[in-house]
Amino acid sequence: MSGTVGQGSRARHPKPNAATDPMRILVLGGTTEASALVARVAAEPGIAATLSLAGRTTAPRPEPVATRIGGFGGAGGLARWLAENGIAAVIDATHPFAARISANAAEACRLGAVPLLAVRRPAWARQPGDDWREVPTVAACVTALGFAPRRVFLTIGRQEVSAFASAPQHAYVVRTIEPVGDALPVPNLVTVSARGPFTLEDETRFMREAGIEVLVTKNSGGAATYPKIEAARRLGLPVVIVARPALPDVPSVPDAAGALLWLKARLTGPR
Template sequence: MTILLPAIRDNLVKKRLLILGGTGDAAELAVRASQIADIEVVSSLAGRTQQPFTPKTGTVRIGGFGGAAGLAAFLLVSAARPYGGYANGEDRPIDFLIDATHPFAAQISANAAVAAAECNVPFLMLVRPAWERVEGDRWIEVAGYSEAARALLGLSQRVFLTIGRQELAAFAGLDAIWFLMRAIDPPALNSPIPNGKLLLARGPFSLEDERQLLLEYQIDTIVSKNSGGGATYAKIVAARELGIPVVMVQRPPIPDVEQVADVAGAIAWLVKQL
């Protein structure tokens, strides 16, 4: 019992931060937040990619919560307990919640807003700024993937499809178009995908490499999410230089909650909460 007392005391002093992650920003945030003496970091990854951005510090859990209700239950009595929980064996609640998921992870963001409000847990969204059209861009802005597929009809013959693996089915019926599809992981077995070639790769990608890719495969149109950030922006610059149109899928709505644009802003918010 004497040996456990320091760990228990440390456990009771620290505030618990849950980071909804899976992005590079979330991994960086976990590292920087762990450097704050009063913070214990728990990172949650959805588990949808085989090689996610895994934080190099803190506790990591993988898998969904079971909707807003499941997340609320986790916030109130967390199942992650690297120090072994309270002295009486109970788990501890989460004190702060930061959503640093991908801008297109609309459902988890909505669930997080509901759960945080229900549990009265301070909640922040780290939302990287969206890309903005500049002179020379030939964007066709669409609200979703079905609209993006329709926009290609009569416009394209060879398309660079950079929307990840989960939305490929929306383009599977466009048999007259050849697709170069880039994703981090392969699509699920037996899921419908369009005709073409699949490339497995993770950014960041250089401008030189993106330009060469477009030229090598004779791409005449790009389909992209407006993900923001620098890791995949080079394809947008390359398209601008080559005069290639980009069908740009706009972001889904996000909850009306407090937001910051970068990790530094999230750290400042966290320190203010303390």
């Protein structure tokens, strides 16, 4: 059963009967892995999933499970929500750079003794032909760009674009799923509205036609957005890349298939 629960909803459900009711799980999403997982879970009669989205996209793609949009109020709020909704397991399939959400999930599951599994896609590794400058933070990207004006393709998420206001000598190109108008407070910035996935040919053509001289990105990993890395390599462009943050030490798998196997194993054991 699918549907959308309101912003920050705290709907309660009766405590499930492990012998007769489906196993209730929470999937913290916003990634291709989360979408792939809930698509598989929707076909499993023994599992009832709720997908949680942060709400940064006003019109997210419809999913085949109940969808909750909005925050929980930190680790304590999430722990309460898990208890009130009889959640038997949590899958953290958030973005690799959503460190705060992952930390809150780990703490909430510890508080409530709820099993937690993280879906962590492998990071990208430097390949022959790559010209990478790895930095620890988005702020460090600004310094790494240097003083000479350059045309920069920013693919770090629009929430962090404001860091580049301190380097107005550069020309910036930002691609967003939704139009943002003048909402990004950075001078000399052009936004392009487009929804992926993008192929290697798409990215190569885009960077060439936009006159991109350097790519700024995060080491998100996975296949979905790797074509931009390949395109930069093909075009001989330097890449300023933000290293992944430290994440909680919890059990993890690399993809949705591994998460589903973990859930099925829990179905056959005590809940």
